[in-house]
C-alpha cells in the first residue's frame with residue numbers, strides 16, 4: 001500500500017516537473033494566464049530605446065503594435081517578467097499602462113458576431129467563419145473543378161513544412177499553364193495568428209473567378225494578368241493557433257530546435273527569414289523571441305516555398321503583395337532600412353490611391369508609409385526580398401483590420417468582418433493591379 005502510494009507520488013512528480021526536453025516557450029501548458037497586456041507611448045528616444053530593449057531582450061515579450069515615437073505600442077508580457085519590464089520602462093521615464101491583467105481571459109472570450117452563412121456566402125466560399133487549413137485546400141480544389149478554364153494549376157510548393165504539411169498555391173490565368181502574361185503574386189497567412197489574411201485571400205480568389213466576364217474589373221484583372229496566390233503560407237502555425245485558445249497568439253512557424261541554447265524552443269519569424277538584409281534590423285537573436293529570424297536567410301521551408309514560386313515567374317512578375325494584420329496600414333518598401341527604391345514616388349502614389357479606394361467601401365482608414373516611417377525597420381521581409389532579390393518593381397505589405405488602437409480585438413477579428421474586409425481589399429488590390 002505504502003509502496004503504491006510512493007510510486008503514485010513519484011509518478012505525479014515526474015509528470016509535474018519539466019523535463020529537459022519539454023517545450024520551453026510553448027504556451028501550451030498555461031497559455032497566457034496572468035500575462036499582462038501593456039501599452040506605452042514613447043515621447044523620447046530613451047523611452048523608445050527601452051521599448052525596443054523589451055521587445056528584443058525580454059524572453060517571451062510579444063509586441064502587437066511595434067514601438068514608434070509618439071505612438072502607442074501594445075505588448076504582452078509574462079507574469080515572471082512583469083516587474084523587470086516595468087522597471088526598464090519606468091527607468092526610461094515612460095509610463096507603461098496595464099490594458100488587461102489576464103490575456104488568457106481575453107483569448108477565452110469567444111470571438112463574437114458571427115454571421116449567417118447565407119448572408120456571408122456570395123459565391124463559393126463561406127465567409128461566415130474562419131476555416132481550417134484542410135478546408136482552405138478543399139476550396140482551392142473546388143475552384144479548379146468549377147472554373148477549369150481560369151484555374152490551370154492548383155498545386156503544392158516544393159518544400160514540406162516541419163509538421164509535414166504541403167503548402168498549396170493556386171494559379172489563375174486565361175492562358176493556361178504556359179501563359180506568358182504579366183503576373184501578380186499574393187502571399188497570405190505568413191504570420192499564424194493573423195487569421196483575417198487567408199480569409200481575405202480566399203475572398204479575392206472567389207470573387208475574381210465568379211465575376212470574370214460579368215464584372216468589368218474582374219474581367220480586366222484576369223485579361224491583363226496571371227495571378228499566383230498562396231492563401232496560407234504557414235499552415236503549421238495556423239493550425240497551432242486553431243488548436244487551443246492557449247496557442248491563439250502564436251506568430252512564427254513550428255520549427256523545433258534540438259541543440260544548444262535553443263534546445264526545446266520553437267519557431268522562426270518567417271517574415272524575417274527572407275534574404276533582404278537578413279538579420280540586420282528589427283530582429284532578435286534569441287530563439288525565444290517572436291522576431292527570431294532563423295539561423296540564416298531561407299532556413300525555413302515556408303519562406304523557401306514563396307521564394308521558389310516567385311522565382312518561377314519572376315521575369316514576368318510585376319507586383320508582389322503580402323497580407324498581414326493588424327493596424328490598418330499599407331507598408332511601402334523598404335522595410336529593412338530607411339533607403340527607398342528609385343520608383344518610391346510611384347509606389348506611394350498608387351498606394352495612396354489604393355488606400356482611398358479601400359476607404360470608400362466601408363470607411364476604414366489605412367495609413368500609407370514605410371515601416372521605418374510608421375513602425376520601425378524590419379529586415380528579412382518577403383516584400384523587400386521580392387524587389388531586391390527577385391527584381392519585382394512594385395511591392396507592398398497590407399496590415400488589415402482592426403485599427404492599431406483596437407487592442408481588445410487585435411488579431412481576433414470577429415468573423416462578421418471577413419466579408420467587409422474582403423470587399424474593401426477587392427477594391428484596393430484591383431486598383432494596385434490596374435495602375436501599378
Ligand SMILES: [Zn+2]
Nearest residue numbers: 191194324325
Ligand atoms: Zn504579420
